[in-house]
Amino acid sequence: MNSRSSLQHAEGRFDVEVKPQTPDNPAAEGAGLARLSLQKRFHGDLEGTGQGEMLGAGDGKTSGGYVALEKFSGTLGGRKGSFVLIHRALMVGGAPRDWTIEVVPESGTDELKSLSGSMTIAVADGKHTYAFAYSLLP
Structure with missing residues (x-):
């Protein structure tokens, strides 16, 4: 985080649709990794959409990454723009471990141009919530 701005917090929920994708080249087929598209709708302090791509290995229920x-x-808090998140997680014994979600540096646009931060996600009873700790330069 940048020390010149104070840490802020955003919370809310999101809906997610995950769709398997087929490998589109021989190297992707040979890797045997799962490729998935992500479509999200965020509600709360973040209002908008998320679109992305995921690569996974393992069964996703007991082990994998x-x-x-x-x-x-x-x-975000009434400020308009876009930014990119990078996700990484391991699944060990059915529980997420080392789960990190960070804003890609300098990926913010418009009023979110100076954004940095990290997010956590919780899933309970099939519902997804987020907590986002972030900073924006004035």
């Missing part, structure tokens, strides 16, 4: 890139477009 994934990486993803997601572009958010909408508003």
